[in-house]
Amino acid sequence: MLRTARLTPWLYLAPMLLVLIFTFGYPLVAIFDFSLRRIRGISGPFIGLENYRQVIKDDVFHEAVVHNGILLLAVPIMTFIALILAVLLFDRPRGWQAYRSLLYVPFILATPVVGVIFSNMLQLNGVVNEGLRSIGLDVLALDWIGSPRLALWTIMGVVIWREVGFGIVLFLARLMSINEDLLDAARVDGASWWQRLWHVIVPQTKSVIEFFIVVSIITMLAWVFAYVYVITHGGPGTATMVMELYIYNFAFRMSQLPGIASAVAVILFLVTLAFMVPLFRLRSASEMEEMS
């Protein structure tokens, strides 16, 4: 009887567990398996760690890793901008609801659409540069996506432009639920705007900020493909090559070496995991702290 009672919950869970294993577990196992083979079509001979060796010694992969690392610089920038704008909106200036909608609009646009629009606007002779030239700022009319010095920073700018909206809405939602008494007390005590931000708002929104940071890190490591592919295709040269594009090139574009693509996917998975585990631990610790 006791034994049956123990199994009963698992029986109820079994269908969902099977779905999860099939949709997440199988692809993960398959990717690990692929990464150890020279895949032609859907299988190939076992070659041990050769794919990893090829990846590790490939200069293009090194560049991709560096570029993903540089893109991570956008995370604190996005977080800061989103927080400041959210706090400004929280002060409810005239028309704040309209501003909130406007700032959120970029996030609801599909990434490829954003990419296409910006890749047209930011061409050497595109709208942005023509506008700058028309007001005599020729010196600022740079080759935003055609120059290897600028292209990665341009992509970072576009990512920030789009993703900040998500942060604003998250932070604003949390700010709306803060106990107003805390802010009133700070005002009565003579706290400045910055002091209220730093000593009241930030601690109160800590868990949401951490969540946004986690999501943004994942974005910069594993969700920038659409921006890069549409805006620069990884160029000029290798100036905007990132790990996802490297995977795509080997899996689909021309190279047809899914084994190497899988090896990079495994590396990317492990790196993302290495970032995520401590961050999630930190977050659950701070949640426990808040609850206590």
Place this chain on the structure above:
Amino acid sequence: MSSYRARGLTRRDFLKMAGTGLAAAGMSPLLGACGPKAAATPAAGGVPTGQNLKFWWWGETEAPGLQKWVDETAALYKTKSGNTIESTLMDTAVVISEFQTASAANAAPDNIFLWNGIYHMESAWLGYLEPLDNFFSAEEIAATKPTQLSVYEGQTYRLGWYSCAVLYLYNKDMFDKAALDGNTPPATWADMLTACDKLKTAGFTPIVGGLKDGPWGEWYMGHGLGQNLDTPGDAINLFIGDLDWREPRYYEHWTKLKELWDAGFINDDINSIDLYPGIDLFGAEKGAMTAIVAPILGKQISLMGGSEKIGTMVFPTFGVGKLAGKPIADCQGLGISSQSKNKEAAADFLRFAHDPERVEALWKMASAIPNDVSFDTNLIEDAATRELRAKWVEGDTIPYISNLMPGVFWTDAMFVNSQKIISGEYTGEQAGQNAYDVTMKWKEQNPDLVEKYSTWAKDLGV
């Protein structure tokens, strides 16, 4: 093939008769092996009927109207044969991978669209493509001009479909205004530099293109590298490392690209725009010369309101190889999966698609220049397209050697080199070194393909 027609028989009628004879006499083990299952009923011509054929194709993006042609051809073929064609338009990004994955999973379509060269040859090496020599006579295959790059160890894996010739266009008006002869495009490198200089002085951008997405660099390499090669086999020997990219003649085309760029002969935004917007600068009369492939000539003609101002040209010669100075022929093609359970019917469908009436419809519905010798060139009204067909399809041509480059060479050498030369990061010599490094990398990553390439080099070494 022409002899069959001379006797008043179409090619199809002839093959139907031959097929019937073979089937009646029970003399065709090939037909027996590859033919229909028990449920299938042979049609009058010996081709099984009542079959359902899957046809995966691509091309609507470069030849708008092709979808309509495919649908009409499928409908007409059903009426004629009783076989149903279930067509699927593939996405550009997965034209190769989708077929290979499906083949590996034993779920390949019967008929398949195939790009030329390595883009289908790897599938042939994997055993996913049926040699067409089993179903078509040498004359039939030759009549579709599939090019030398469709042949491996003497067997052909594609029929040509429509021309994808690689050439340059020039604006005759701009040439005249720059005191150049509008009827004589530059033929040598010295002529090219002089022409560019005069065009620039006259206020025109001599060459326009878009390099951001890559194919412009591929085309440039096809025009330039071939000039210092004697055979397409030489190109393969470069790609597998048997010839050395670091020899000046093998990177000379990249040095020439730098020369054009440094002299200000190329549009300044080439690195920040894609291929088609770059080409459209020519159609908008913002540039005097551009590289194109045959299917997009029609759009340029339409943008310029006619082909009177448009001249076609072979890229000017600087190299000393035997391939220098000749028009580059290329075409899209169609093949048969080795896994098809209806190979005979699949071949019959391809044969039907090459029927003179269908070939004519291909031109009329999609403005795609048919590769078939049966096509009546008189149907082409404008002079530029007629010239293209005469020189780049029917003339003394060479294959498009960029179709031989391994995938990783495309992404890590060709794409990178052309863009880095424009951005000033590479000289021609550095581009050659990178090409060499990428070749070595490819060899290490693909030891199983090196031998196949070597064999292919022998096929193409003539």
